[in-house]
Amino acid sequence: MQLTVNGATYDVDVEAEMPLLWVLRDELGITGPKYGCGLGQCGACTVHVNGVAVISCVLPVGSIVGEVTTIEGLGQPDALHAVQSAWVEHQVSQCGYCQSGQIMTAASLLDQNPDPSDEEIDRAMTANLCRCGTYPRIRAAIKTAAAALRDE
Amino acid sequence: MSEASDQKKKGRGRKIARRTFLIGSAVIVGGVAFGTYAVRRPIPNPLLQGLRKDEAAITPFVKIDAEGVTLITPRADKGQGSYSVQAHLLAEELDVDPHSVRLGPGAPDRAYYNGTVMQEGAPVAAWNDSWLAERVRGFMQVPARLMGIQMTGGSSTVPDMFDTLRTAGAVARETLKLAAALEEGVDVAELSTENGAVLLPDGRRLAYTTLASRAATIEPVTDVALRSPGEWRYIGKDVRRTDILAKSTGTEMYGIDLALDGMLYATVRANPGLGSALRRFDDSEARRMRGVMKVVEISNGVAIVADNTWRAFRAAEALDIEWEPGPYPASSAEMWEALSTALTKDNRDSRFRNDGDVDAALEDGEIISAEYRTPYLAHAPLEPMNAVVQVGDARVDIWTGTQIPNFIQDHVADMTRIDRDDVHIHVQPMGGSFGRRLEDTYVLQAVEIAMAVPDTPIKMTWSRDEDMTHDYPRPMQLGRARGTVKDGRVEAYDLDTAAQSIAASWFGRLMMPLPGPDVMIIAGAFDQPFAIPNYRVTGYRAPEMVPVSSWRSVGASSNGFIHDCFLDELIHAAGADPLEERIRLCHHEPSRKVLEAVGEMSGWDGPSLGENRGRGVAYTFSFGVPCAEIVEVTNTERGIRIDKVYVAADVGRIVDPVNFEAQVSGGVIWGLGHAMNCELTYENHAPVQTNFHRYRAMRFYQAPEIVVRGLENGDRIRGIGEPPVPPAAPALGNAIFAATGQRIRELPFDKHIKFA
Numbered sequence: 001m002q003l004t005v006n007g008a009t010y011d012v013d014v015e016a017e018m019p020l021l022w023v024l025r026d027e028l029g030i031t032g033p034k035y036g037c038g039l040g041q042c043g044a045c046t047v048h049v050n051g052v053a054v055i056s057c058v059l060p061v062g063s064i065v066g067e068v069t070t071i072e073g074l075g076q077p078d079a080l081h082a083v084q085s086a087w088v089e090h091q092v093s094q095c096g097y098c099q100s101g102q103i104m105t106a107a108s109l110l111d112q113n114p115d116p117s118d119e120e121i122d123r124a125m126t127a128n129l130c131r132c133g134t135y136p137r138i139r140a141a142i143k144t145a146a147a148a149l150r151d152e
Numbered sequence: 153m154s155e156a157s158d159q160k161k162k163g164r165g166r167k168i169a170r171r172t173f174l175i176g177s178a179v180i181v182g183g184v185a186f187g188t189y190a191v192r193r194p195i196p197n198p199l200l201q202g203l204r205k206d207e208a209a210i211t212p213f214v215k216i217d218a219e220g221v222t223l224i225t226p227r228a229d230k231g232q233g234s235y236s237v238q239a240h241l242l243a244e245e246l247d248v249d250p251h252s253v254r255l256g257p258g259a260p261d262r263a264y265y266n267g268t269v270m271q272e273g274a275p276v277a278a279w280n281d282s283w284l285a286e287r288v289r290g291f292m293q294v295p296a297r298l299m300g301i302q303m304t305g306g307s308s309t310v311p312d313m314f315d316t317l318r319t320a321g322a323v324a325r326e327t328l329k330l331a332a333a334l335e336e337g338v339d340v341a342e343l344s345t346e347n348g349a350v351l352l353p354d355g356r357r358l359a360y361t362t363l364a365s366r367a368a369t370i371e372p373v374t375d376v377a378l379r380s381p382g383e384w385r386y387i388g389k390d391v392r393r394t395d396i397l398a399k400s401t402g403t404e405m406y407g408i409d410l411a412l413d414g415m416l417y418a419t420v421r422a423n424p425g426l427g428s429a430l431r432r433f434d435d436s437e438a439r440r441m442r443g444v445m446k447v448v449e450i451s452n453g454v455a456i457v458a459d460n461t462w463r464a465f466r467a468a469e470a471l472d473i474e475w476e477p478g479p480y481p482a483s484s485a486e487m488w489e490a491l492s493t494a495l496t497k498d499n500r501d502s503r504f505r506n507d508g509d510v511d512a513a514l515e516d517g518e519i520i521s522a523e524y525r526t527p528y529l530a531h532a533p534l535e536p537m538n539a540v541v542q543v544g545d546a547r548v549d550i551w552t553g554t555q556i557p558n559f560i561q562d563h564v565a566d567m568t569r570i571d572r573d574d575v576h577i578h579v580q581p582m583g584g585s586f587g588r589r590l591e592d593t594y595v596l597q598a599v600e601i602a603m604a605v606p607d608t609p610i611k612m613t614w615s616r617d618e619d620m621t622h623d624y625p626r627p628m629q630l631g632r633a634r635g636t637v638k639d640g641r642v643e644a645y646d647l648d649t650a651a652q653s654i655a656a657s658w659f660g661r662l663m664m665p666l667p668g669p670d671v672m673i674i675a676g677a678f679d680q681p682f683a684i685p686n687y688r689v690t691g692y693r694a695p696e697m698v699p700v701s702s703w704r705s706v707g708a709s710s711n712g713f714i715h716d717c718f719l720d721e722l723i724h725a726a727g728a729d730p731l732e733e734r735i736r737l738c739h740h741e742p743s744r745k746v747l748e749a750v751g752e753m754s755g756w757d758g759p760s761l762g763e764n765r766g767r768g769v770a771y772t773f774s775f776g777v778p779c780a781e782i783v784e785v786t787n788t789e790r791g792i793r794i795d796k797v798y799v800a801a802d803v804g805r806i807v808d809p810v811n812f813e814a815q816v817s818g819g820v821i822w823g824l825g826h827a828m829n830c831e832l833t834y835e836n837h838a839p840v841q842t843n844f845h846r847y848r849a850m851r852f853y854q855a856p857e858i859v860v861r862g863l864e865n866g867d868r869i870r871g872i873g874e875p876p877v878p879p880a881a882p883a884l885g886n887a888i889f890a891a892t893g894q895r896i897r898e899l900p901f902d903k904h905i906k907f908a
């Protein structure tokens with residue numbers, strides 16, 4: 001089957017029920033999305049399908065219609081997305097393992113809602129677990145990113 | 153005062169001998185005399201072996217070659233930013249930009265010994281700076297150095313490395329200057345350094361890289377003066393973590409992300425009754441599944457080798473397995489039974505605090521008593537345990553996130569019969585640890601698999617289910633406390649606290665069990681600097697059950713809750729103010745100051761905040777750091793909501809303020825989240841909680857605002873990774889009491905009250 005990830009199209013020979021996460025990580029070598037729980041409970045595997053945040057560890061690859069974007073496609077170290085810039089500015093990461101997912105969820109939120117309230121941020125970000133407890137900085141970074149995106 | 157200072161009078165010889173035995177028997181196999189000699193001998197520089205001619209190894213922490221400068225940061229980074237801190241400490245003296253040099257953890261070697269981590273094992277409170285305490289602490293450095301422990305833990309990275317790395321940087325700098333002086337025929341006094349180069353009087357710059365080979369031929373300049381705080385550019389300043397860009401772009405490579413040519417993917421299912429054997433298994437279905445290449449029987453379990461991790465997971469689920477029952481009680485109910493019957497004289501492990509006359513005081517007053525319980529807890533770092541291993545004829549390579557590379561070398565050398573020096577550990581960035589990676593079962597499993605598929609890199613990844621059910625958890629703890637109050641003051645406090653010994657369990661797996669009392673059973677209780685007139689803490693050793701290990705803040709994670717909440721009960725019974733009475737009782741100046749600080753930050757004027765609102769204060773001294781927290785809660789219709797937290801902690805000196813704030817907030821969230829809703833309960837010898845839906849901890853919407861203040865009154869520099877954890881649970885418990893009148897004496901709190 002064919003899969004478009006970060007603008008490139010790949011031919012993959014896998015079971016239709018293989019979760020997108022494992023196609024990305026083990027078949028395509030795209031390791032920004034992380035495995036944390038495999039059960040839709042932590043959000044470490046969050047990517048975008050057609051610009052919307054989805055949990056890739058429980059999403060069968062055969063069900064995907066459209067384009068997949070991972071953290072690598074959102075921005076690069078020398079060309080950061082506004083959300084990533086805010087993450088750098090606020091030095092959000094501790095171990096950093098959850099942050100690909102956090103950033104992808106936040107980017108999708110701001111894409112749909114450029115000026116989210118605290119409650120709206122709460123609702124969107126609750127799917128993403130951070131064992132290191134970086135939540136206060138995530139909230140601050142989302143507000144910085146929202147302001148930057150509105151100014152663009 | 154603690155027993156240590158009581159016994160000061162009884163003669164130093166006996167005391168020291170007992171301490172040595174206590175901490176040293178695992179490591180002083182050949183005796184102390186040999187140890188002292190070996191320790192006084194300089195440890196060979198690991199970077200001098202295998203260096204090319206044009207490379208100069210100036211100290212074990214800095215490496216310079218024609219391609220650039222490499223700073224060696226041997227303490228593992230589990231996410232707490234320690235690589236970055238170590239790099240900045242080196243750079244402060246060496247004059248390089250920490251963002252433009254190479255950083256590497258270095259191969260494990262005896263020269264990277266950690267003397268500080270062992271100090272916490274000493275039965276002397278870290279605030280007790282009598283000569284004896286100092287002697288004991290100094291003495292603990294000997295065995296750690298002898299063992300060559302390159303261990304990360306006990307909030308020890310910054311204290312251990314603060315002087316070492318700055319000195320290394322300064323030695324490197326001065327040696328490079330001398331090399332430049334010799335090269336150019338100028339006086340070394342006329343030279344200065346800047347951003348990776350020596351500046352000559354005529355304005356020319358000689359890059360360190362061009363001076364490397366010359367520097368290698370001269371004796372290093374070791375008589376160096378460290379820069380004064382006024383000259384610092386990085387220490388105490390807001391600096392950017394060296395890994396922050398990678399960790400904001402998905403480009404940080406964790407162990408789990410590694411890909412090597414020809415690599416295969418594996419997973420395991422081992423007996424969740426930890427330590428028990430596999431009875432039988434049927435792999436006929438698993439073998440037929442797509443991508444499965446091999447099924448390997450390993451110690452206590454079965455491994456699947458496949459061409460994709462998910463296929464390995466699926467095949468592992470398809471295995472039909474029967475386990476031997478676990479070697480400990482089957483259920484939580486039986487485990488609690490074992491713990492509650494452990495508080496007997498026979499099981500007494502220590503009584504390092506016994507002030508005044510507790511028995512007489514209890515007879516005099518009306519006794520207030522309570523029982524406290526804390527559960528087993530999993531570490532559950534977000535990156536599940538994994539390792540990439542390749543086993544060849546005469547060489548093993550291991551890529552993994554670990555805090556104990558030296559022990560892995562020993563264990564793998566034993567398993568494979570390959571020479572220890574040919575076991576190469578490549579330490580990888582870690583997606584959290586919280587003490588989890590002070591164990592190496594997951595690595596040894598990967599080695600077993602790789603031995604069955606030689607010359608092929610094998611990436612073994614645990615499923616989350618395997619990770620949750622095969623953790624060596626924080627032990628459960630049971631405290632029975634009694635006390636009296638008199639004239640509005642706390643008069644007597646008697647705590648009996650029981651837990652399994654972490655030292656026995658953990659050291660048993662690493663090398664051999666440590667004899668003698670286990671300070672972790674009483675840590676966070678016996679060592680609190682309170683001048684309660686009659687004050688006693690007795691530790692009891694529960695039978696070994698589920699094998700246990702160090703969990704962020706170790707013994708203080710349970711005792712901090714038990715000790716402070718019961719103190720709060722006594723203070724309420726006395727009719728005193730919770731904050732004022734703690735300050736009055738406290739005889740340690742930096743501790744009083746952190747209590748005063750949170751009082752001032754929160755505008756404290758008592759525990760009540762109006763209807764359905766309340767706040768609690770708690771204080772714990774752990775890892776040498778006094779930490780006080782005030783938690784404010786509202787009892788809403790949907791349950792308890794944590795509104796705001798104030799924290800003050802004293803680490804002597806704050807090396808990295810941005811990271812300090814992150815560690816404190818993270819520690820508070822860790823402590824609160826687990827106190828709210830986390831426990832491991834057991835059925836059929838295995839944890840019931842197999843994934844994050846049943847082990848939720850704190851979620852984004854529940855995270856309170858956290859206001860942090862760092863104080864610098866302490867006499868020496870301390871680490872901050874763990875100390876914010878112990879006061880979090882009791883501050884929350886005390887706040888719930890203030891808001892609702894309900895005193896909850898068992899964790900997690902959600903067994904008794906709902907959270908919004």
Ligand code: FES
Pocket residue numbers: 034035036037038039040041042043044045046055056057058
């Ligand atoms: S790995 Fe997908 S939600 Fe946890």
Ligand code: FES
Pocket residue numbers: 093094095096097098099129130131132133134231534583584
């Ligand atoms: S930064 Fe470690 S899990 Fe979020």
